[in-house]
Amino acid sequence: MKSIDTRGFQQDLLGWYHNNKRDLPWRKDGDPYKIWVSEIMLQQTRVDTVIPYFNHFMRLFPTIKDLAEADEETVLKAWEGLGYYSRARNLHTAVNEVQEQYGGVMPADPVSIRKLKGIGPYTAGAISSIAFHYPEPAVDGNVMRVLARIFTIYDDIAKNGARKRFEAIVREIIAENEAADFNQALMELGAMICTPRDPDCHSCPVADHCYAREEGVQAYLPVKAKKKPPKNVYLDTYVVVNAGGELLIEQRSDTGLLAKLWQFPMTEKEQEQEKLQDEGNYVQHVKHVFSHLVWEMDVYLLQIGEEEEQTWLDANDRRKFVHPDDLTLYPFPVSHQKIIDGAIAANMN
DNA sequence: CACCCGTGGAC
DNA sequence: TGTCCAAGGGT
Known part of the structure; x- marks a missing residue:
């Protein structure tokens, strides 16, 4: 594993994020429920697609209680067109778990969050860090791409087991006291600068820390196997x-x-x-x-x-x-x- | 671990 | 036009 100047990397990344982060509806307050819903909607789905669904969803179901008490069909109707409909059914199941097991209050620890239906390793880390400031990794496709380039990691990120290695790396380099911004900054960087095709290395705040950039191999990373035809x-x-x-x-x-x-x-x-x-x-x-x-x-x-x-x-x-x-x-x-x-x-x- | 599970945008 | 892809989770 190549090594980087962790403190310098954190400062450059967080400084860029502070000045460039997007003003998104779920970032207006720290409501864990809003962060939760946004993270579920954002799974495999673009920000621009999610925004109108999120706003409509919050108008229909402003609180965990409102969503828990809604009919499943009403929830599916609000999800219509977003795809991956098990996300809506699992979310509906999970808010009822919160109602019954936690008195309607979102649990604040990573272990309890991870147990909720529809919340896997990524989403548990995202909610734990963004809503509750635990220094937990939140490794999605963006983070794997960014870190594969920073450290020139040639693992196939399409494989199921790839995520674990990147989680271990995040635990080493995460800004302990700014976990929420650090995780979001990694994802924001992946979405805005360190894109899958033609990354904008000239605008990248952490280009000086990037081994792929130094070696000129950023176009070949990350390695990702092709999917089977439908x-x-x-x-x-x-x-x-x-x-x-x-x-x-x-x-x-x-x-x-x-x-x-x-x-x-x-x-x-x-x-x-x-x-x-x-x-x-x-x-x-x-x-x-x-x-x-x-x-x-x-x-x-x-x-x-x-x-x-x-x-x-x-x-x-x-x-x-x-x-x-x-x-x-x-x-x-x-x-x-x-x-x-x-x-x-x-x-x- | 491999496969199932949606949709619309970008090139 | 086809291909890839986007803040993954369940089984």
Whole structure:
């Protein structure tokens, strides 16, 4: 392990952060609940995407108690479009744990924080340091990238075990009495200066401490294995309209992809079909790209009579007909909008 | 540890 | 247009 001037590094990093940190909604006060919610939303999600969701979420659920007492479906609706919906369900579970086990007050020690549902090693360190000033590491993708360059570490950061080594490094170099700013400064540096592509080393406050910069290898660090290509899934999707103009929707499984969200009924096909069946009812093809798979959906519009309603509802007890205006009450995956827009356009022809 | 789990922006 | 990616956690 190469060594750096730790005190000089801390001073240069913290000085830069003090003058350049962004004014973000969750940095206005030290409310641990706000920091908690922001950290969950920020998992694998950009700051610009999170800001409007965070503000809306805080208006709906200003306190732990408000969130704990809300219906899960209301929480999912507030999360609609953010992705990784287990974050919302786990957060909802966790605030209820705080209500029951800690009298509604966020626990202030790292061990208790880490036990809450949806809070892993990174988030526990982030909340412990940012909200409660414990000198705990908060190692995310930014921190691994920055430190891989500072110390020229060639470990594959895509591997699950990589984080531990970086946590050990942070414990050695963290500013003990300014842990909140130190951890946020490392992440801020990774987001603003020490970016994945084309890092702005000329503007970097810690360039003098950086071995990658000294050796000219910053473009080759960090080492990160490529992901596997996503798998295609072929689906028939049905917009079913009854005689009363109501639409058939169904709730997805309690676990797995898009758990507990609603959708128009879908059936998986063995493989992509050359020719479309029921051409008369065919509306459009909709593609929904996920991180690890792709839905290729053929969408059909079906007008049914009163006698047919029961046959569609019989499939399971998670289906129901709702008025089009009431679709806004249910959380849907983003592909829902294309499907409903296409169905409306087809219905007008 | 490998895989599952969303979405939209940047190049 | 395809690829990578962004303040990860659960299983």
